[in-house]
Amino acid sequence: MTNVKQKKKYLLYMVQVHTNFRRAELESLADLYNIDIDFATYSEDSPFFYVELDSDDVARDWIKRSILTRAIYEYWGDGKTLEELHESIKSQPFIEHYKQIYKNDSFKFEFENYRGGSNKYSTKDRIKQIESFGYLQFEGKIDLKKAKQVYTLIEQYEPISDNIAGEKPTHFIFGRLVQTSNRRSVEKFDLKKRPYKGTTSFEAELSLISCNIAQVKFGSFMYDPFAGTGSFLVAGGHFGALVFGSDIDGRMIRGRSLNENISSNFKHYDDSNKFLDVMTMDFTHNALRSNLVIDTILCDPPYGIRESIKVLGARDPERFVGKENIEIDGEKAYLRKDYIPTKKPISLDLLLDDLLNFASERLPINGRLAFWMPTANDENIETIVPLHSHLELKYNCVQEFNKWSRRLLVYINRGPSFNGPTNNGTKRSTTNFRERYFSNFN
Ligand SMILES: C[S@@+](CC[C@H](N)C(=O)[O-])C[C@H]1O[C@@H](n2cnc3c(N)ncnc32)[C@H](O)[C@@H]1O
Known part of the structure; x- marks a missing residue:
């Protein structure tokens, strides 16, 4: 029996500054930790880069000292609307497995937006959104300070002009936070x-x-x-x-x-x-x-x-x-x-x-x-x-x-x-x- 380790899909959320240096940083850090990255779908124009990696540990090594990224997430699904996102999550082959692994862990939800300007949602709206993920059946306690798992909803907006943000997100991505970058430094x-x-x-x-x-x-x-x-x-x-x-x-x-x-x-x-x-x-x-x-x-x-x-x-x-x-x-x-x-x-x-x-x-x-x-x-x-x-x-x-x-x-x-x-x-x-x-x- 061959023992081929299955790779997992991750989302790298990057910053759109110094993009001339970004790939060099990502490649150099990958090389430093002997990580093989396929850059075929990488684009300087996008803050999102989907990659396949062996494990969370590999993702952590790669991103923990990066400056030009924000964080790396285990990918759970994405869609143009919240409804499409939920359908995407439900249809992923790995989803039942993920639900089982993290079922009893303490958790919280976080929200990130790309080009959305200041937060447009009230706390009530956010709670409603969180509740719409009820089918994930997390049973762990909600812990806003030291949650073991942080689930993140990233909303992407298309600005109407240079100074005016779009009204509604045009894309939603959902994932489990694996590692934040070193950007705070x-x-x-x-x-x-x-x-x-x-x-x-x-x-x-x-x-x-x-x-x-x-x-x-x-x-x-x-x-x-x-x-x-x-x-x-x-x-x-x-x-x-x-x-x-x-x-x-x-x-x-x-x-x-x-x-x-x-x-x-x-x-x-x-x-x-x-x-x-x-x-x-x-x-x-x-x-x-x-x-x-x-x-x-x-x-x-x-x-x-x-x-x-x-x-x-x-x-x-x-x-x-x-x-x-x-x-x-x-x-x-x-x-x-x-x-x-x-x-x-x-x-x-x-x-x-x-x-x-x-x-x-x-x-x-x-x-x-x-x-x-x-x-x-x-x-x-x-x-x-x-x-x-x-x-x-x-x-x-x-x-x-x-x-x-x-x-x-x-x-x-x-x-x-x-x-x-x-x-x-x-x-x-x-x-x-x-x-x-x-x-x-x-
Ligand atoms: C552009 S500055 C570097 C500044 C430095 N990165 C910093 O954080 O302040 C160039 C430095 O090279 C030094 N320098 C000039 N000629 C040098 C030489 N022949 N050998 C060593 N240092 C020299 C200057 O005194 C100056 O401090």
Whole structure:
């Protein structure tokens, strides 16, 4: 006898924001937990995605840390009207089985609506609706606080115009809640409520999404080489990684005071045990030992908007010939604590080349590098994404603004045998993003 495990049908209810990033997040989380998902019916235009999965545990794993979904439900039925919905539920082959399993569990009903505006139903209407499900014959007690099973009626509306919601739902879906997503963390990590932040801080939602697409794992080691105020570090810590950052600007790393620095942010989120440390360091002169394996690299390199991109070194090295021996109070000047090293400008191309080279050397096979890169939306200028022969470019997710965009580039280290295309060491950008930004892209 073959033992083929029957899959169950689930409904994934997603959010209609950052849809360019949504599939990448869902795929990355599925891959992280070894879950096979058929995306054939997935559409960016819809918040609903029906999937077949092995079990509730698989559904929970997949969705528990997702940011761009709301929840996943065991599917019970759907229809254009409430009557059609009831007929659909009654006709499902699995329904008698489901009724038996959950019969004695405490339960409650919840209502969700998609594009319906504020709730149009009175409590009395809702009670009537709940009673119309009487044929399900639940015998458990109703528990509004700690119900074991939460049944959800999702109502979908077609808006009459951009600002006017439809009068009545045009579609009803009914299911048993299996797992809510991690979307509430977007509010928890909202920059407005963060003790230490600055002009470079990266918004919470996309920081968390970046961690998911980069597959930042519990107990792994994550590094942000351009840490600034540590936005990606706190997001990585939230997902259980041990995080470490560096930045050429010591002021960013140190913060404003004892209560306003990266470490105090971790305290605020009760994640101090995830924060390894930060250090002042030029990424291109990296001091991390070369055999240190870094599971994930996630960052937001300098765009050169507020200041030009700088690395340690002299613009005119001739000027410094012979000066390395200068001493102050018997100590070599460059070894003193108050020594401020000279810096020289570098192009974004060269910095990103360094980042890809570093990732190819330090990431384990299948480890991910994810970083944000800005681009001007000039029609006549092609965006050339950096490529490295060991790294597979897995995602290129674009966030569009009016005249510019930024993209999250995600690479997987496949090692030397991958032999992929490369443009490392070539000049790729034909425009200076900083100049275009300050000329308002005109
Ligand atoms: C776009 S910001 C990143 C901000 C960060 N994500 C945050 O949450 O604040 C880029 C950062 O790179 C740093 N940086 C610039 N050049 C660098 C270099 N050569 N090495 C390391 N950090 C550098 C800047 O000081 C700045 O903090």
